[in-house]
Amino acid sequence: xxxxxxxxxxTDRTAWLRKMLEIRLFEDKVQELFMEGKIQGxxxxxQGQEAVSVGAVGALEDRDYLTITYRxxxxxxxxxxxxxxxxxxxxxxxxxxxxxxGGSMHLTDFSRNLIxxxxxxxxxxxxxxxxxxxxxxxxxxxxAMAFCGDGATNIGTFxxxxxxxxxxxxxxxxxxxxxxxxxxxPLRETTPLDDLADRAKAHAxxxxxxxxxxxxxxxxxxSTAIARARAGEGPTLIEAKTYRYRGHSxxxxxxxxxxxxxxxxxxxxxxxxxxxxxxxDGSLGEDEQRALRDxxxxxVDAAAERAAAAPTLTLEETKAYVYAR
Amino acid sequence: MSTHVxxxxxxxAAGVTELTYREAIRAALEHELEADETVLLMGxxxxxxxxxxKTNEGLSxxxxxxxxRNTPICENGFLGVALGMAxxxxxxxxxxxxxxxxxxxxxxxxxxxxxxxxxSGGQCVVPVTVRSIGGATGRFGTQHSATGxxxxxxxxxxxxxxxxxxxxxYGLLRAAIRDDDPVLFFEHKGLYGRKGPVxxxxxxxxxxxxxxxxxxxxxxxxxxTLLMADRALTAAEALADDGISAEVVELRWLRPIDYDxxxxxxxxxxxxxxxxxxxxxxxxxxxxISELTMRGVSMRPAALSLPDDLxxxxxxxxxxAILPSIDAIGDRIRSxxxx
Numbered sequence: 314x315x316x317x318x319x320x321x322x323x324t325d326r327t328a329w330l331r332k333m334l335e336i337r338l339f340e341d342k343v344q345e346l347f348m349e350g351k352i353q354g355x356x357x358x359x360q361g362q363e364a365v366s367v368g369a370v371g372a373l374e375d376r377d378y379l380t381i382t383y384r385x386x387x388x389x390x391x392x393x394x395x396x397x398x399x400x401x402x403x404x405x406x407x408x409x410x411x412x413x414x415g416g417s418m419h420l421t422d423f424s425r426n427l428i429x430x431x432x433x434x435x436x437x438x439x440x441x442x443x444x445x446x447x448x449x450x451x452x453x454x455x456x457a458m459a460f461c462g463d464g465a466t467n468i469g470t471f472x473x474x475x476x477x478x479x480x481x482x483x484x485x486x487x488x489x490x491x492x493x494x495x496x497x498x499p500l501r502e503t504t505p506l507d508d509l510a511d512r513a514k515a516h517a518x519x520x521x522x523x524x525x526x527x528x529x530x531x532x533x534x535x536s537t538a539i540a541r542a543r544a545g546e547g548p549t550l551i552e553a554k555t556y557r558y559r560g561h562s563x564x565x566x567x568x569x570x571x572x573x574x575x576x577x578x579x580x581x582x583x584x585x586x587x588x589x590x591x592x593x594d595g596s597l598g599e600d601e602q603r604a605l606r607d608x609x610x611x612x613v614d615a616a617a618e619r620a621a622a623a624p625t626l627t628l629e630e631t632k633a634y635v636y637a638r
Numbered sequence: 639m640s641t642h643v644x645x646x647x648x649x650x651a652a653g654v655t656e657l658t659y660r661e662a663i664r665a666a667l668e669h670e671l672e673a674d675e676t677v678l679l680m681g682x683x684x685x686x687x688x689x690x691x692k693t694n695e696g697l698s699x700x701x702x703x704x705x706x707r708n709t710p711i712c713e714n715g716f717l718g719v720a721l722g723m724a725x726x727x728x729x730x731x732x733x734x735x736x737x738x739x740x741x742x743x744x745x746x747x748x749x750x751x752x753x754x755x756x757x758s759g760g761q762c763v764v765p766v767t768v769r770s771i772g773g774a775t776g777r778f779g780t781q782h783s784a785t786g787x788x789x790x791x792x793x794x795x796x797x798x799x800x801x802x803x804x805x806x807x808y809g810l811l812r813a814a815i816r817d818d819d820p821v822l823f824f825e826h827k828g829l830y831g832r833k834g835p836v837x838x839x840x841x842x843x844x845x846x847x848x849x850x851x852x853x854x855x856x857x858x859x860x861x862x863t864l865l866m867a868d869r870a871l872t873a874a875e876a877l878a879d880d881g882i883s884a885e886v887v888e889l890r891w892l893r894p895i896d897y898d899x900x901x902x903x904x905x906x907x908x909x910x911x912x913x914x915x916x917x918x919x920x921x922x923x924x925x926x927i928s929e930l931t932m933r934g935v936s937m938r939p940a941a942l943s944l945p946d947d948l949x950x951x952x953x954x955x956x957x958x959a960i961l962p963s964i965d966a967i968g969d970r971i972r973s974x975x976x977x
Contacts, residue, residue: 378726411759423761428725429754436718436750443722450678450704451727470745473715480710634760635794637818638846 322529323596329371329528330591330602333363333584334609336387339396340559342613343386343403343417347563351621352403356417357384361558364583365490366391368531369458369553372539378426378444378457380437383418384490384557385430388460392427394420396616401623408623414631435470437461438487442474445485445542456484456542458535464495466509475516475550484542486535487550490525492557497569510552518548525555526583555583654837660830662804663693663769665838666811667731671701674729677815680707680716681733681769690735691771691830713739717746717768721754724820725762731815737772737786737824751820752795763818769811773865773915774961775828779952785864787824788914788921791892797846798892800824802867804834806890809844817846826864826915849896851903855885857975859903861926862913863889866962870913873967882975892922900926901935909974910939913962918943938977942970 340358347356359366366387373379373392381388389399394410401408403417410422418432428444431437441459448455465471466489478485489509493500506512513520519541523534531553538549556578560567567575591597597605657665670677679697681689685706688695698706709716713734720730734740740747747768755764774783791798797819801807807825814821836842844850849861852871862870867888874884885903889895904910910930912923918941927939942962944950951957962970 378722380722409759411757411761414759415757419757421758421761423725423758428722428762429758431750433745433749435714435745436721439715439718439746440722440725440750443719443724444726445722446719447723447726447728450723451676457722469712470714470718473710473712474718476710476712477715477719631756634756634758636797637755637763 323594326529326587326591327597329367330584330587330597331605331609332367332391333528333587334606335396335613336363336366336390337584338610338613339390339399340386342617346403346617352417354416355562355564356403357562358559359384359387359557361578361582362490362492362525362555363387364528364531364587365488365525365553365555368528369488369535369551372532372535373458376426376455378428378441378448378455380429380431380441380444380457380459381420381427382430382434382437382460382462383432384462385420385460386417389420389422389427389430392422392425394422394425394427396613397620398422400617400620404620406620406623406625408620412626414626414634434461434465435468438474439470442478442483442485445478445483446481449484454484454543456486456539458486458488458539460488460490462495463489463491463493463500463504463509466512467504472516475512475518475548478548479516479518482545482547484545485548486538486542487548488535489550489552490555491552492555494557494561496561497565499569508552510550513550518550520550520552522552522554525553526581526586528583528587653839654835656833657804657808657836658830659804659807659832659834660691660693662808662836663811663825664695664697665836666808666815667694667697668700670812670815671697671705676727677729677731678705678707679731679733680709680720682709682711682735684708684733689733691827693830713743714746717743718750720766721746721750721764724764724766725754729765729815731767731769734768734770736782737770738781738784740770740786740789747790747822748793752793756795764820765818766820767811767814768820768822769825770822771825771827773826773828774950774957775865777952777954777957780949783950783957785824785826785915787863787892788916790822791922791925793893795820796893797821800863800890800892802826802829802862802864802888803852804832804836805842806844806850806888808836808838809842810890812843813846816843824864828865829868832868844890847891847894847896849890849899850888851885851899852888853884853886855883855907857883857907858909858911858971859885859887859900859907860911860913860967860971861887861889861900863922864915866913866915869962869964870967873964873971877968877971882972884971889922895922895926895929897929897933901930901933904930904935904937908937910937911942911971911974913942913967915961916944917946919946938974940970940974942967
């Protein structure tokens with residue numbers, strides 16, 4: 314790296330740390346609001362997986378498309394959705410990105426080309442492929458990125474999308490967040506592979522494994538795949554190996570995990586890893602990092618408060634959402 | 639990109655022409671592909687040899703294989719692709735080769751297409767037209783002969799259309815493609831060779847959510863779709879010689895259903911016969927009878943449907959026997975009127 318590039322990367326890393334903290338503290342706040350009854354139903358939190366969201370989503374241009382899943386708070390925030398819009402959506406209020414109609418599993422923001430969040434596995438891939446093909450047909454070089462979890466690699470739509478993307482050389486980047494559990498089931502109980510990137514071989518596209526706790530590594534792999542897609546060279550399948558600290562959803566205490574597994578993963582916490590790096594290279598000291606955390610926490614609390622002040626829609630108002638005409 | 643620039647060619651083609659149902663479908667596709675460059679046609683073999691039912695003859699030559707695009711065999715996958723295209727500025731028309739294949743894409747049809755706009759809080763439109771080719775008489779056997787028309791009629795967010803005549807095929811398909819909501823559009827493969835007058839051009843586009851009175855009458859309302867609409871019309875015309883005046887209404891839209899037109903007709907005739915190529919339970923016929931009853935329309939209702947305890951066979955004689963024939967429809971109309 315040249316000196317200028319190194320300086321730029323250092324500035325980027327500070328911004329990444331801030332965004333990862335935002336996601337972590339947002340998710341923690343969601344848990345708290347749940348206990349207070351301000352958020353209901355279910356949530357699928359992503360503490361521990363922040364480096365994947367920030368590294369991969371951050372590599373996209375604004376004009377590119379993104380599809381995510383029900384574990385999508387991190388991706389949406391990484392895409393620039395405001396915390397107020399995200400909190401509002403989880404609270405079911407008009408401050409939400411979908412005016413509270415969608416909820417936790419459907420954080421969608423067309424103003425940021427975040428074109429869908431799916432509560433059923435599979436279509437995040439096929440819909441992103443559609444956006445990618447649309448971009449291609451309209452003569453742009455925009456790309457699409459899609460997220461799914463490890464469990465989704467066993468559903469037909471995943472393979473259908475990979476197959477079509479490869480045949481059509483579509484400008485799309487597929488990201489698997491392998492957090493080792495498909496709902497409550499450990500990966501190897503449902504899947505005969507350790508590296509899910511191997512799924513790419515069957516569909517004749519590059520499959521890349523990356524350390525999902527290392528935001529730099531995720532960013533680099535994503536940038537390469539995006540550049541490849543933009544150059545018309547076709548799709549890439551990225552597997553980011555990561556871990557979710559919480560259970561699958563709100564009601565899951567994750568008792569099925571082996572003793573010590575969570576603690577071992579926390580030793581490689583993505584925020585701590587990046588923080589240590591920034592402290593050691595002198596770009597952001599420990600005191601500054603503490604101050605940053607306090608600052609983000611204050612933003613999180615303020616955003617939740619602002620979001621909570623909004624009203625709910627009436628049923629009559631939601632009618633306009635069912636049909637365009 | 640510009641949309642709906644009416645090309646000179648379509649204007650020149652305007653006027654009433656005698657077309658087969660197949661030609662009417664093709665003309666609708668051609669006119670929409672021509673009028674709007676965001677329209678595209680995709681599905682299994684749609685670009686090869688005019689498609690399996692020859693409805694797309696010459697379209698891939700004229701518009702190229704990017705816009706008339708073959709897909710792999712994966713209905714749920716390519717309906718997801720269509721959705722992604724639709725919310726990013728395209729207007730895809732997807733062909734499902736046999737309606738029997740629709741359930742393999744049930745996630746897209748039930749959970750994604752109708753709900754997408756709603757869940758986003760109205761941030762997008764979903765202009766996807768799903769052409770689904772169904773129905774018996776082709777000797778295609780038990781898994782290739784369903785109309786499937788009522789399977790997805792109970793889904794807010796979706797619109798469901800059926801075409802029973804060449805004019806309906808042309809007018810409804812163009813309306814579906816131009817609409818900003820997802821439309822499940824049913825064709826009947828037993829009708830492709832059937833001829834009829836078609837008003838080509840924008841004047842032939844039919845309204846969304848409106849039933850069509852194919853033949854006016856006073857004694858009984860016969861409500862039907864697809865091939866049964868064609869048969870009901872023939873049966874009604876034959877009964878005219880016997881002094882029975884049957885009003886034949888083509889339902890056309892299963893969602894939304896045009897209850898006003900149906901209720902007006904039945905209020906006039908006092909009798910309603912639904913003729914459907916499906917079992918009665920859980921279908922549009924039962925739904926219409928229920929709604930009219932609740933509206934207090936005074937009527938004597940009857941249904942001619944597929945048997946509730948049988949399935950469509952391959953055997954030509956058995957396939958013919960299970961469907962309401964023109965004679966059976968005529969007999970049922972007569973018995974209802976004379977009762």
